Amino acid sequence: MKRAANHDVLNLTNIRKIFFAGTVDKVVALNGVDLSVADQEFVTVIGSNGAGKSTLLNVVAGVFPPERGGKVEIQGDEVTRLEEYKHARYVSRVWQEPEVGTSRNLSIEENLSLALLRGRPRTLKKAGNKKRRQIFREALAQIELGLEDRLTAQVGTLSGGQRQALSLVMATISKPSILLLDEHIATLDPRTAQTVMDLTEMIVERERMSTLMVTHNMEMALRYGKRLIMMHKGKIILDIGHDQKKDLKITDLIAAFERAAGEEFTDDNVLLSC
Numbered sequence: 185m186k187r188a189a190n191h192d193v194l195n196l197t198n199i200r201k202i203f204f205a206g207t208v209d210k211v212v213a214l215n216g217v218d219l220s221v222a223d224q225e226f227v228t229v230i231g232s233n234g235a236g237k238s239t240l241l242n243v244v245a246g247v248f249p250p251e252r253g254g255k256v257e258i259q260g261d262e263v264t265r266l267e268e269y270k271h272a273r274y275v276s277r278v279w280q281e282p283e284v285g286t287s288r289n290l291s292i293e294e295n296l297s298l299a300l301l302r303g304r305p306r307t308l309k310k311a312g313n314k315k316r317r318q319i320f321r322e323a324l325a326q327i328e329l330g331l332e333d334r335l336t337a338q339v340g341t342l343s344g345g346q347r348q349a350l351s352l353v354m355a356t357i358s359k360p361s362i363l364l365l366d367e368h369i370a371t372l373d374p375r376t377a378q379t380v381m382d383l384t385e386m387i388v389e390r391e392r393m394s395t396l397m398v399t400h401n402m403e404m405a406l407r408y409g410k411r412l413i414m415m416h417k418g419k420i421i422l423d424i425g426h427d428q429k430k431d432l433k434i435t436d437l438i439a440a441f442e443r444a445a446g447e448e449f450t451d452d453n454v455l456l457s458c
């Protein structure tokens with residue numbers, strides 16, 4: 185695939201998104217976001233409720249275009265106004281609810297086949313059933329939950345954690361240019377959340393995925409990834425690179441927020457939930 189000269193996988197320029205424009209309910213969800221993500225960069229995204237995190241991922245995934253004047257480029261291709269299904273060759277997603285990413289009435293292998301069909305690469309699409317099964321088994325074996333021996337099991341019989349782990353495999357098996365994780369461990373119990381987060385890190389590192397991971401949890405945002413961005417009121421107010429991030433504590437992050445936002449940090453959700 186064509187590569188951007190600067191090897192950025194994602195370039196967002198002047199992204200604005202307004203809902204209910206021209207009415208009293210008008211919401212400026214994104215208010216001029218510029219963001220470049222380098223190839224293989226793992227970025228965590230944090231911010232309080234309504235900051236615009238999911239809207240940002242929706243724009244990258246092509247759920248809706250940004251307002252005029254904004255530009256979305258993935259792998260150097262301008263995709264700003266492409267339909268969502270055309271973004272599928274570039275972008276994969278894991279949502280908060282395991283039910284959204286997987287189909288409960290289909291088997292594990294049927295779910296994986298669908299995931300394969302929606303993206304790249306063509307060689308995998310053309311693979312015969314036997315070859316596909318082998319690919320699925322290998323991908324599932326790496327997450328060490330024993331799912332490789334349950335290819336024909338209905339996904340509805342899996343636990344939430346197993347389904348989220350399967351969602352991750354589904355999202356990465358087609359080798360997207362960029363992986364979008366939107367609070368994908370938030371509905372899991374703390375132990376399962378940790379397991380799925382460890383799997384996430386393993387898959388992201390092994391597949392060298394360029395990743396945007398939204399989390400409410402400051403500790404997670406600091407512990408994982410190589411860069412942290414914080415959103416507030418539709419803008420990126422902090423962008424912290426690896427060297428600075430690795431020694432940062434939650435109290436430092438709160439102080440940085442207060443300096444950047446010019447207001448007191450009051451969102452307990454960001455501290456307490458995952």
Ligand SMILES: Nc1ncnc2c1ncn2[C@@H]1O[C@H](COP(=O)(O)OP(=O)(O)OP(=O)(O)O)[C@@H](O)[C@H]1O
Nearest residue numbers: 203211212213231232233234235236237238239240
């Ligand atoms: N599809 C939509 N239609 C109308 N308003 C929307 C839509 N999506 C988001 N919004 C509004 O845009 C603002 C930003 O929402 P968004 O979901 O991006 O926030 P968030 O940072 O993901 O918050 P949370 O942490 O609660 O998930 C909110 O005021 C929200 O109500």
Ligand SMILES: [Mg+2]
Nearest residue numbers: 237238239366
């Ligand atoms: Mg959200």
